[in-house]
Amino acid sequence: MNKNVDDFIQDIDKMDTNLQIDKYMDTNQILLRRSPSKSMIKIITNEIDTFLFAGHDTTALAINWILYRLGTNLNKQIEIRDEIKTKLQNLESIEIKDLDQLPLLDQFIRECLRLHPPVPLIGREITEEFYIKEYTIPKGIMLYILIDEVQMNPEQFPQPMKFIPERFQSISSNQSYMPFSAGPRNCIGKRFASSLIKILLIKLLNKFRIDSNLYDGETSYNIVLKPKHKLKIKLTQLSIEKD
Numbered sequence: 001m002n003k004n005v006d007d008f009i010q011d012i013d014k015m016d017t018n019l020q021i022d023k024y025m026d027t028n029q030i031l032l033r034r035s036p037s038k039s040m041i042k043i044i045t046n047e048i049d050t051f052l053f054a055g056h057d058t059t060a061l062a063i064n065w066i067l068y069r070l071g072t073n074l075n076k077q078i079e080i081r082d083e084i085k086t087k088l089q090n091l092e093s094i095e096i097k098d099l100d101q102l103p104l105l106d107q108f109i110r111e112c113l114r115l116h117p118p119v120p121l122i123g124r125e126i127t128e129e130f131y132i133k134e135y136t137i138p139k140g141i142m143l144y145i146l147i148d149e150v151q152m153n154p155e156q157f158p159q160p161m162k163f164i165p166e167r168f169q170s171i172s173s174n175q176s177y178m179p180f181s182a183g184p185r186n187c188i189g190k191r192f193a194s195s196l197i198k199i200l201l202i203k204l205l206n207k208f209r210i211d212s213n214l215y216d217g218e219t220s221y222n223i224v225l226k227p228k229h230k231l232k233i234k235l236t237q238l239s240i241e242k243d
Contacts, residue, residue: 058119058193061118064227069112070108071164111178117148119181126138209236
């Protein structure tokens, strides 16, 4: 895979830098065309590695948890399926703008990621000394934020142990909700991962009923937060309605 990334970088590097930038070029391509230095190439290569590889396992894990929650909340599953059929006219050609028309799906996913954030913690280096109550946080140390604990704060999320997608009807911006981290240094793949998850769920819900057994809740706490035992998901093809 690393060779594929290197080949991609080299292909862009060989492009005519005088060519006009078009709307189909991504940020990495534009930066390479404008600043094709070795240092910039290294930075962008690292970003592509993060975008492709670091996001692969976490996105797959998020989808697992969401399918589990759909399979144990059949009424919600039906509501979301109806929303998809009502709001989207062409499921064979889904555009990014279509994804903003599905509030029930969005709320369901957000609540899943609140209860089951794929990455349980993030680290930040302290650049300036500051204080939290009577504690001094010195410059230069690494501060780790436990995402799964922050997202279970009852002051921000009443009844935090309960699965309540509707809570996100009234929560538009909340720094306590951070499955993709928060602030200007948040996950670079946030938009891509969110869109990928939604499109996959739209496709699945349009064709399948999703069932799952209740899970005991045990998780394996490591680089990613995953179920200790396998989640059992069953897909049953929906009957095709005839005119």
